[in-house]
Amino acid sequence: MLDEVPWQALGVLTPSSLLGLAIWLILTGRLVAKCLYDVMVKVKEPWRSAAETQKETNAVQARTIEKQTMVGESVIKVMGAVQQARDGDPV
DSSP states (O other): OOSSGGGGGGGGHHHHHHHHHHHHHHTTTOOOOOHHHHHHHHHHHHHHHHHHHHHHHHHHHHHHHHHHHHHHHHHHHHHHHHHHHHHTOOO
16 A cells, blocks of 8 residues: 555645645545544454354364265165165165
8 A cells, every 4th residue: 555655756745735645545545543443443353253153163064064965875875775675686
C-alpha cells in the first residue's frame, strides 16, 4: 500500500493537496482510526475461532464418512457372497 504513494511528489504538494490526499485515503478505507481498527479486530476474532471449529468438525466428518464407506463396501461384498452361496453359485 505504501509503495503506491509517490514519495518524491510529497515535497511539492501544498497543504490543501495533502488534506485532499488524507481525505481520499479515509474515503477509500485505506486510512482508519486506531479505535475503529481495534473494534474490527475484536469483531473478527470470534468468527475466526468459529471457522477453525467448523474446519475441525468437517475433518472429523470426512474421516467418519470414509470409514462408513469402507464398512458399506465390506457389507456389500459379504451380502453378495451370502446370496451367491444361497443360490448355489461358486464364489
